[in-house]
Amino acid sequence: xxxxxxxxxxxxxxxxxxxxxxxxxxxxxxxxxxxxxxxxxxxxxxxxxxxxxxxxxxxxxxxxxxxxxxxxxxxxxxxxxxxxxxxxxxxxxxxxxxxxxxxxxxxxxxxxxxxxxxxxxxxxxxxxxxxxxxxxxxxxxxxxxxxxxxxxxxxxxxxxxxxxxxxxxxxxxxxxxxxxxxxxxxxxxxxxxxxxxxxxxxxxxxxxxxxxxxxxxxxxxxxxxxxxxxxxxxxxxxxxxxxxxxxxxxxxxxxxxxxxxxxxxxxxxxxxxxxxxxxxxxxxxxxxxxxxxxxxxxxxxxxxxxxxxx
Amino acid sequence: xxxxxxxxxxxxxxxxxxxxxxxxxxxxxxxxxxxxxxxxxxxxxxxxxxxxxxxxxxxxxxxxxxxxxxxxxxxxxxxxxxxxxxxxxxxxxxxxxxxxxxxxxxxxxxxxxxxxxxxxxxxxxxxxxxxxxxxxxxxxxxxxxxxxxxxxxxxxxxxxxxxxxxxxxxxxxxxxxxxxxxxxxxxxxxxxxxxxxxxxxxxxxxxxxxxxxxxxxxxxxxxxxxxxxxxxxxxxxxxxxxxxxxxxxxxxxxxxxxxxxxxxxxxxxxxxxxxxxxxxxxxxxxxxxxxxxxxxxxxxxxxxxxxxxx
Numbered sequence: 001x002x003x004x005x006x007x008x009x010x011x012x013x014x015x016x017x018x019x020x021x022x023x024x025x026x027x028x029x030x031x032x033x034x035x036x037x038x039x040x041x042x043x044x045x046x047x048x049x050x051x052x053x054x055x056x057x058x059x060x061x062x063x064x065x066x067x068x069x070x071x072x073x074x075x076x077x078x079x080x081x082x083x084x085x086x087x088x089x090x091x092x093x094x095x096x097x098x099x100x101x102x103x104x105x106x107x108x109x110x111x112x113x114x115x116x117x118x119x120x121x122x123x124x125x126x127x128x129x130x131x132x133x134x135x136x137x138x139x140x141x142x143x144x145x146x147x148x149x150x151x152x153x154x155x156x157x158x159x160x161x162x163x164x165x166x167x168x169x170x171x172x173x174x175x176x177x178x179x180x181x182x183x184x185x186x187x188x189x190x191x192x193x194x195x196x197x198x199x200x201x202x203x204x205x206x207x208x209x210x211x212x213x214x215x216x217x218x219x220x221x222x223x224x225x226x227x228x229x230x231x232x233x234x235x236x237x238x239x240x241x242x243x244x245x246x247x248x249x250x251x252x253x254x255x256x257x258x259x260x261x262x263x264x265x266x267x268x269x270x271x272x273x274x275x276x277x278x279x280x281x282x283x284x285x286x287x288x289x290x291x292x293x294x295x296x297x298x299x300x301x302x303x304x305x306x307x308x309x310x
Numbered sequence: 311x312x313x314x315x316x317x318x319x320x321x322x323x324x325x326x327x328x329x330x331x332x333x334x335x336x337x338x339x340x341x342x343x344x345x346x347x348x349x350x351x352x353x354x355x356x357x358x359x360x361x362x363x364x365x366x367x368x369x370x371x372x373x374x375x376x377x378x379x380x381x382x383x384x385x386x387x388x389x390x391x392x393x394x395x396x397x398x399x400x401x402x403x404x405x406x407x408x409x410x411x412x413x414x415x416x417x418x419x420x421x422x423x424x425x426x427x428x429x430x431x432x433x434x435x436x437x438x439x440x441x442x443x444x445x446x447x448x449x450x451x452x453x454x455x456x457x458x459x460x461x462x463x464x465x466x467x468x469x470x471x472x473x474x475x476x477x478x479x480x481x482x483x484x485x486x487x488x489x490x491x492x493x494x495x496x497x498x499x500x501x502x503x504x505x506x507x508x509x510x511x512x513x514x515x516x517x518x519x520x521x522x523x524x525x526x527x528x529x530x531x532x533x534x535x536x537x538x539x540x541x542x543x544x545x546x547x548x549x550x551x552x553x554x555x556x557x558x559x560x561x562x563x564x565x566x567x568x569x570x571x572x573x574x575x576x577x578x579x580x581x582x583x584x585x586x587x588x589x590x591x592x593x594x595x596x597x598x599x600x601x602x603x604x605x606x607x608x609x610x611x612x613x614x615x616x617x618x619x620x
Contacts, residue, residue: 017426019392029428031393031446035344044354044395044430044444051434082329083341085354087442116327118339120354124361127437132397134354134444136341 025209026147027076027193030139038138041079045070046087046132053171059098061171062131063105069196070133071113071175072251076194077146078184079139081115081177087132089125102131113177143184145255150191150210154256154284157265160277162199162252163244164226170249180253182272187265192255199281200245201304202254203290213287216301218294221245222279246303256284335519336457337386337503340449348448351389355380356397356442363481369408371481372441373415379506380443381423381485382561386504387456388494389449391425391487397442399435412441423487453494455565460501460520464566464594467575470587472509472562473554474536480559490563492582497575502565509591510555511614512564513600523597526611528604531555532589556613566594 021039022030028043047053047066057065067084074081086106088099099122110117115135159176176194183189191206199216207214218241227243238246257265262280269278285291290301331349332340338353357363357376367375377394384391396416398409409432420427425445469486486504493499501516509526517524528551537553548556567575572590579588595601600611 017393017428020426020428023426023428024430029393029395031428033343033345033350033392033448034348038344040343040350040446042393042395042428042444042446044397044442046397046399046431046433046442048399048433048435050436082343083327083339083352085339085352085444087354087356089356089358089440116330116333118327118330118333118341118352119336120334121356123356123358125358125435125438125440126360128435130399130435130440132354132356132442134352134395136350136352136446138343 022146027073028079028137030077030144037141039141039144041074041077041137041139042135043070043073044132044134045073046130048130049128057171059101060105062129063102064109065171066131066133067106067109067115068173068175068251070135071109071115071177072194072196074135074137075175075177075180075253076192077139078143078180078189078192079137080181081113081135081137083116083118083136084110085134086117086120087134088120088122089130089132090122091126091129092124113175145180145184145189145192146209147191147193147206148209150206150212150256150284151258152212152284152286153259154190155259155262155280156214156216156282156284157255157257158195158199158222158252158279158281160250160252161222161224162195162227162250163240163247164224164230165247165249167226167230169226173251175251176253179273179276183253183255186268187257187261190256190258192253195250195252195254196248198246198248198250199254200290200301201248206254206256207288207290210284213285213289213291214282215285215291215293215298216282218292220279220281222277222281242303245301259283332456337383338389338447340387340454347451349451349454351384351387351447351449352445353380353383354442354444355383356440358440359438367481369411370415372439373412374419375481376441376443377416377419377425378483378485378561380445381419381425381487382504382506384445384447385485385487385490385563386502387449388453388490388499388502389447390491391423391445391447393426393428393446394420395444396427396430397444398430398432399440399442400432401436401439402434423485455490455494455499455502456519457501457503457516458519460516460522460566460594461568462522462594462596463569464500465569465572465590466524466526466592466594467565467567468505468509468532468562468589468591470560470562471532471534472505472537472560473550473557474534474540475557475559477536477540479536483561485561486563489583489586493563493565496578497567497571500566500568502563505560505562505564506558508556508558508560509564510600510611511558516564516566517598517600520594523595523599523601524592525595525601525603525608526592528602530589530591532587532591552613555611569593
């Protein structure tokens with residue numbers, strides 16, 4: 001039983017509440033707290049030594065990554081992050097300088113996105129470090145983009161390049177907050193999420209939530225240089241394309257939009273974000289699951305997304 | 311360097327934000343999110359296997375304790391909890407039934423206090439279980455009780471009985487949410503917090519925040535039966551009084567109120583909560599630190615509160 005199955009099973013036992021616009025199963029919880037035009041976004045995310053980072057990672061990078069992952073979930077709903085609490089679980093004997101480096105990474109990223117770190121706690125996790133972020137944000141009620149909402153015929157887009165993140169990018173990525181808000185402000189985005197487990201895994205959430213399928217055009221998938229390099233080294237178990245679809249930890253945006261808006265989106269994006277790729281990688285279909293199409297024809301993509309290495 | 315010193319040191323580096331009414335150093339973060347009459351409360355709290363509970367604890371109790379601790383912090387500000395996210399970090403091979411038992415404890419307590427569990431995540435913590443709760447709540451702006459605000463001459467009160475919690479109560483306690491709201495609604499509470507590390511440790515936060523001292527009358531400290539039993543067994547390193555002041559994990563309310571209101575409070579409390587003790591254990595003084603007074607005279611209390619056993 002994987003995380004998604006388990007959460008879904010446990011969620012079945014949870015009582016409903018009219019203030020909960022979205023709960024388990026979307027990137028963030030979306031809450032109506034009585035503000036006229038806004039919903040509150042609420043998210044937690046944890047990184048664990050040996051699971052989400054190795055002991056080779058610099059503490060500043062660990063702090064950055066922990067917060068960036070949570071920020072990426074706020075981005076996935078086109079929200080604006082505001083306040084964070086930090087839970088730092090450390091071996092009993094820790095070096096204060098090490099903790100200060102973690103906070104340097106946290107503080108620097110928080111400052112760039114105007115997030116106030118308003119507290120937290122340190123506790124003991126004797127065998128390894130664990131860093132959990134609780135994050136609040138808000139989103140305009142008419143701009144909130146959810147995982148559900150993909151429609152048959154939608155064009156499927158992804159920001160940036162995919163794959164090979166574990167070579168380094170996963171410790172340094174910038175969450176796509178400005179890009180997501182720009183998208184929601186200027187276009188009718190039907191569905192969106194951030195990519196943490198790879199398109200092969202994450203896209204299935206959009207498909208399931210929308211009751212639809214997807215066809216990916218393999219030649220349009222933006223394969224990162226890191227994914228290609230890994231394949232060239234000859235010891236890779238995956239092709240560059242498969243790496244791009246399954247490596248995980250990309251933290252790019254995956255979104256669908258009416259195909260009639262696709263060209264206007266690509267043109268406007270190039271003006272607004274000339275340094276960041278936006279790729280149309282396929283379309284939403286009336287089927288189910290993911291189909292790969294290349295010059296050989298179409299075949300189902302049966303691999304799943306990334307699962308962490310512990 | 312202990313947790314409090316460390317958080318204070320790191321807090322010095324954090325940017326200020328006008329939406330932050332209270333940040334690091336109070337029971338919860340208090341946030342102004344634009345609601346006319348209310349502030350948002352935001353809190354995280356984690357429990358770790360071998361630190362906050364042993365493997366002998368039933369999973370249902372672990373779930374209960376984790377949420378109850380966070381609820382107790384909302385109570386400490388006279389707030390009302392609303393929404394929770396659950397972070398469950400588990401060894402790679404876990405039993406789904408075990409996780410369901412944890413959720414049974416969480417759900418039961420959440421339902422009693424109308425808290426909606428709106429999501430969370432499971433992640434891997436290979437060596438031991440860690441359960442972290444992120445909790446939201448609200449408090450009326452004119453009823454929010456903070457740690458600061460104790461005034462010279464205030465009477466010092468504590469709910470329930472103190473000490474010996476690790477004999478079992480720490481896994482089963484009920485957070486004092488209704489009691490705290492009743493206090494704030496009916497009396498001008500000058501300062502309040504929940505007792506997690508024992509009066510000998512926690513009272514110092516109220517004293518430091520208010521720039522005051524306190525004198526405890528030893529005969530008035532409500533020593534629990536568990537603390538007395540432990541002392542009677544002869545193998546206790548502490549007297550029952552010292553156990554009551556330093557055992558920790560009581561999760562009772564510690565509060566100060568003008569001495570002129572003390573008798574009216576005691577009378578009204580007996581009417582409202584006949585089954586729960588409320589004790590006046592001393593007074594706020596113009597000095598600093600904690601003084602113990604008994605029939606031998608007065609002496610400073612130099613011991614600190616509880617620190618966890620890992």
